[in-house]
Amino acid sequence: MESTTPTGAPAVDPAHDASSDAASAEFDAVIAADGRIEPRDAMPDAYRKTLVRQMSQHANSEIIGMQPEGNWITRAPSLMRKAILMAKVQDEAGHGLYLYSAAETLGTSRAEMTDALLAGTARYSSIFNYPTPTWADMGAIGWLVDGAAIVNQVPLCRCSYGPYARAMVRICKEESFHQRQGFEILLTLSRGTAAQHEMAQDAVNRWYAPSLMMFGPPDADSSHSAQSMAWKIKRFSNDELRQRFVDMLVPQAEALGLTLPDEGLRWNEQRGHYDYGELDWAEFKAVLRGEGQCNAQRLTHRRRAHEDGAWVRAAASAYAAKQAAKDDARQEVSAA
Amino acid sequence: MTEQAVTQQAANGPATGTTSSPSSAVDRRDIAEYALRLGDDALVLAQRMGEWVSHAPELEEDVALTNIGLDLLGQARALLGYAGSLTGRTEDELAYFRSDLEFRCAHLMCLPRGDFAATIGRMLVVAAYQWELYERLSESADETLAGIAKKAVKEVAYHLEHARMWTLRLGDGTDESHRRIQVAIDDLWPLVDELFRTDDLEQRLATAGIAVDSSALRGPFDAVIDPILAEATLTRPDVPAAAGGGRHGRPSEHLGHLLAEMQVLARQFPGASW
Numbered sequence: 195m196e197s198t199t200p201t202g203a204p205a206v207d208p209a210h211d212a213s214s215d216a217a218s219a220e221f222d223a224v225i226a227a228d229g230r231i232e233p234r235d236a237m238p239d240a241y242r243k244t245l246v247r248q249m250s251q252h253a254n255s256e257i258i259g260m261q262p263e264g265n266w267i268t269r270a271p272s273l274m275r276k277a278i279l280m281a282k283v284q285d286e287a288g289h290g291l292y293l294y295s296a297a298e299t300l301g302t303s304r305a306e307m308t309d310a311l312l313a314g315t316a317r318y319s320s321i322f323n324y325p326t327p328t329w330a331d332m333g334a335i336g337w338l339v340d341g342a343a344i345v346n347q348v349p350l351c352r353c354s355y356g357p358y359a360r361a362m363v364r365i366c367k368e369e370s371f372h373q374r375q376g377f378e379i380l381l382t383l384s385r386g387t388a389a390q391h392e393m394a395q396d397a398v399n400r401w402y403a404p405s406l407m408m409f410g411p412p413d414a415d416s417s418h419s420a421q422s423m424a425w426k427i428k429r430f431s432n433d434e435l436r437q438r439f440v441d442m443l444v445p446q447a448e449a450l451g452l453t454l455p456d457e458g459l460r461w462n463e464q465r466g467h468y469d470y471g472e473l474d475w476a477e478f479k480a481v482l483r484g485e486g487q488c489n490a491q492r493l494t495h496r497r498r499a500h501e502d503g504a505w506v507r508a509a510a511s512a513y514a515a516k517q518a519a520k521d522d523a524r525q526e527v528s529a530a
Numbered sequence: 531m532t533e534q535a536v537t538q539q540a541a542n543g544p545a546t547g548t549t550s551s552p553s554s555a556v557d558r559r560d561i562a563e564y565a566l567r568l569g570d571d572a573l574v575l576a577q578r579m580g581e582w583v584s585h586a587p588e589l590e591e592d593v594a595l596t597n598i599g600l601d602l603l604g605q606a607r608a609l610l611g612y613a614g615s616l617t618g619r620t621e622d623e624l625a626y627f628r629s630d631l632e633f634r635c636a637h638l639m640c641l642p643r644g645d646f647a648a649t650i651g652r653m654l655v656v657a658a659y660q661w662e663l664y665e666r667l668s669e670s671a672d673e674t675l676a677g678i679a680k681k682a683v684k685e686v687a688y689h690l691e692h693a694r695m696w697t698l699r700l701g702d703g704t705d706e707s708h709r710r711i712q713v714a715i716d717d718l719w720p721l722v723d724e725l726f727r728t729d730d731l732e733q734r735l736a737t738a739g740i741a742v743d744s745s746a747l748r749g750p751f752d753a754v755i756d757p758i759l760a761e762a763t764l765t766r767p768d769v770p771a772a773a774g775g776g777r778h779g780r781p782s783e784h785l786g787h788l789l790a791e792m793q794v795l796a797r798q799f800p801g802a803s804w
C-alpha cells in the first residue's frame with residue numbers, strides 16, 4: 195500500500211546536495227577512496243538523478259518481468275515446475291519492492307516512480323517486450339535473461355551508492371537460483387523427446403540475441419556510460435560485460451546440448467575470449483521505440499492491474515484513517 | 531517452500547511417510563480418497579491464486595497472494611503424493627491426467643477468482659475451515675496425514691489472518707469496498723455448507739481416528755467467522771445451501787475450464803518428463 199507502507203524514505207534535505215565546494219570535495223573524496231555514499235550524504239544532483247533513473251528502471255523491470263513468466267504459472271507442466279515458477283515470479287516482485295525502497299532513499303517516492311512507469315515516461319528492460327509462446331521460454335528466460343542480469347548486477351554489488359549496492363547483494367543470490375532453474379528446465383527439455391528438444395532450441399534461438407543486447411549499446415554509442423563509470427555506479431563497460439556473458443554461455447550451451455544461434459561465435463586464441471557476431475541494433479532500437487511484440491500489452495496489463503486495484507487501496511486508506519480516529523478518541527477518553 | 535525443499539521433494543518423490551501404517555482394518559483406498567479430497571481442494575485453490583500473479587492491487591499483495599498459493603500448492607503436493615503412493619500413481623498423474631469427474635474438490639474452490647473481494651471472501655471461509663480441519667487432523671492416527679496437517683495448520687493460520695485483516699479493511703473501508711465484499715460473501719455462501727458434510731467413507735475413517743468428521747467443524751467455524759463478519763460490518767447471508775457434490779464426482783461447472791488450462795501442456799506430451 196503506497197499510503198500505508200513505511201518506506202523509510204527520508205526527506206531530502208536541500209542543504210545536502212553537493213552544491214557547496216566543501217560538500218562536493220567530500221563526495222569526490224569518498225568516490226576516489228572507493229567508499230559508499232549514503233542517503234544523507236551530500237551528492238551532486240546529476241548523481242542523484244542518474245541513480246533514480248537507473249534504480250527505478252531496474253525496479254520497473256522486475257515488475258514488468260513478472261508478466262512473461264506469469265504467463266505460464268497456470269499451465270506449468272508439473273506441480274514441481276509450477277511451484278518453482280511461482281516462487282521465482284514472487285522473488286521478482288520482492289526485487290521490485292527492495293529496489294523501489296532503495297530508490298526512495300534518494301527522495302523520489304514509489305508512487306511517483308509507479309506513475310512514471312504507467313505513463314510510459316520511465317523505462318523498463320526492453321527484454322520483457324518479447325513474448326513467451328512456449329514452456330521452453332521459462333527455461334530460456336531463466337538461463338539467458340536472469341543470466342545476463344547476474345553478469346550486469348554482480349558488479350553493482352560494489353556500486354558507490356550504499357542502498358543500491360546492498361539491495362544488489364540480496365538480489366544477486368536469488369538471481370543465481372533463477373539461472374540454475376532455467377538451465378535445468380532447458381536441460382530436461384533438451385534430453386527429453388524430440389519435440390521437447392526442438393522446443394528448447396527454438397526458445398534459445400529467440401532469446402540469445404536479445405539477451406546479449408540487455409547490456410546496452412556498444413561502448414562507442416553508449417551515452418551514459420562514461421559518467422557512471424567515473425561515479426563508480428558502473429564498474430565495467432557494456433561490451434566488457436557482454437563479452438563476459440558470451441564466454442560464460444558457450445560451455446553451458448554445450449552442456450545443454452543446444453546450439454547458440456550465432457555464426458560468428460568462435461574462440462579467439464589471441465584475445466582469450468569468444469568472438470561473436472554482429473547484433474541487430476536496428477531491431478533493438480525498434481523495440482525500444484515501442485515496436486516490440488508486447489510493449490503495449492505489458493503496459494496495458496500493468497495499468498489495468500493498478501486501476502483495478504484502486505478501490506482496494508482506497509479501502510485500506512479509509513480503514514486506516516478510521517482506525518486512527520478511533521485510537522485518538524480512545525486516548526482522549528483515557529486522558530480525560 | 532524453499533527452492534531446495536521443492537527440488538528435494540521432487541527428488542524423493544511424493545511425501546510417502548514410510549513410517550505410516552494405518553490400521554489393517556482400514557481400507558487404504560478410503561485413505562487415498564480422503565487425501566484426494568483435501569489435496570484437490572488445495573490444488574484447485576492454488577491454481578486460482580496463481581491466476582492473480584502480476585494482477586494484484588499492490589506489489590505487497592502480489593507477494594502475499596503468491597505466498598498463499600505456494601503454501602496451498604505444497605499442501606496439495608503432499609496430499610496428492612500420499613494418495614498416489616497408496617494407489618500407485620504420481621502427484622502429476624493425479625493432477626494432470628484425471629478428468630473433472632475424477633476430481634474430489636468442493637465447489638467453493640472452483641469459483642472463478644473474481645475481483646479482490648471475491649478472493650478475500652473465499653480465503654476467509656476456506657482458511658477458517660482448513661484451520662479447524664488441520665488442527666484436528668494433526669492428531670490423526672495416520673502419521674502421514676498428521677504430519678501434513680501439522681505443517682498446514684501453521685500456514686493456514688497465516689492465510690486466515692491475512693483474509694481477516696482484508697475483510698475488515700474492505701468491510702469497514704469505503705462504500706464501494708463494503709458493497710464488493712458483501713456481494714462476494716453473498717455469492718459464495720451457498721457453497722459453504724458442502725465443506726461441512728460428512729459421508730460413510732469419512733465416518734469410517736473418523737471412527738478409526740484417521741479422518742476428521744467434517745460435520746463437527748461447523749460450530750467452531752461459525753465461532754471464528756461470525757465475529758469477523760460483525761466487526762467488518764458485514765451481514766451473514768441467510769441463503770439456501772447449494773447441492774454441491776464435488777466430493778462425489780459431481781463437479782462444479784467451473785472445474786473443467788480450470789483443468790483445461792492447468793492440464794493443457796502436460797496432456798499435449800503424455801509420458802514426457804519436465
Ligand SMILES: [Fe+2]
Binds near residue numbers: 369
Ligand atoms: Fe529479479
Ligand SMILES: [Fe+2]
Binds near residue numbers: 286368369372
Ligand atoms: Fe530473476
